Amino acid sequence: MNKLVIDRDNITLEDAREMVRLVNILYFRQKTYEKTNWMGINAAKCPMDMWVYQEIMHSLKTDLLIETGTLFGGSALFFANMFDMMGKGKVISIDLKLQKNLPQHPRIEYIESSSVELKVLDYLTAEASKAKSVTVILDSDHSAQYKLRELKEYSKFVTKNNYIIAEDTCFDYYPAWPEFGPGPTAAVQKFMKANNQFRVDRSKELHLLSFSPMAFLQKIM
Numbered sequence: 001m002n003k004l005v006i007d008r009d010n011i012t013l014e015d016a017r018e019m020v021r022l023v024n025i026l027y028f029r030q031k032t033y034e035k036t037n038w039m040g041i042n043a044a045k046c047p048m049d050m051w052v053y054q055e056i057m058h059s060l061k062t063d064l065l066i067e068t069g070t071l072f073g074g075s076a077l078f079f080a081n082m083f084d085m086m087g088k089g090k091v092i093s094i095d096l097k098l099q100k101n102l103p104q105h106p107r108i109e110y111i112e113s114s115s116v117e118l119k120v121l122d123y124l125t126a127e128a129s130k131a132k133s134v135t136v137i138l139d140s141d142h143s144a145q146y147k148l149r150e151l152k153e154y155s156k157f158v159t160k161n162n163y164i165i166a167e168d169t170c171f172d173y174y175p176a177w178p179e180f181g182p183g184p185t186a187a188v189q190k191f192m193k194a195n196n197q198f199r200v201d202r203s204k205e206l207h208l209l210s211f212s213p214m215a216f217l218q219k220i221m
């Protein structure tokens, strides 16, 4: 067994990094995302990531945010409220099966469908062509195969300098959920190998706690 031994009087940077990794595993395994709410509605996210999303939206003047995976709509409402403060913007949130009683907001459009359905992709192509700055957040099916498919399709909508976030790479990165098998990290690795339009921006993990390590992908060309 490879045990972590720490000299408390002389903690190295390497020790600290390992502790951060372990804290990330603990944070995820405690299922804190099930108890994290925005305006009383569950948002299955790490709040540190949500803070960074707000910074991306504001700094890049996002006017269209596409989200795959709605669940209870807490994240869609969060993005819509950020747009309220920015005075512009629209959220399109897609889910295989939309829940009843989703939060209603004039800036949110919900679509019930598989995220890779051709009709949906055609609609998103049209909506993205009307927007100046597009951010994409992938939070639906986290299997490596599906995430890679979404990455390929949805990366087309992202505008230059903006981001696609392949959420929940924590599953197979730290790994916080090794039993899940090949997940978002495997998808990102494959995606990044085959394209030079994006770079992995690790500066977006500055708060150390993140469900999406190596998953903030910035479009550079």
Ligand SMILES: C[S@@+](CC[C@H](N)C(=O)[O-])C[C@H]1O[C@@H](n2cnc3c(N)ncnc32)[C@H](O)[C@@H]1O
Binding pocket: 042, 043, 044, 045, 067, 068, 069, 070, 071, 072, 073, 074, 075, 094, 095, 096, 097, 113, 114, 115, 116, 139, 140, 141
């Ligand atoms: C992790 S939850 C989304 C959480 C939500 N974005 C939030 O932060 O609160 C994943 C959602 O993806 C949906 N989903 C699973 N497979 C999908 C697919 N192929 N297309 C669209 N949505 C899918 C599920 O129904 C589920 O509601």
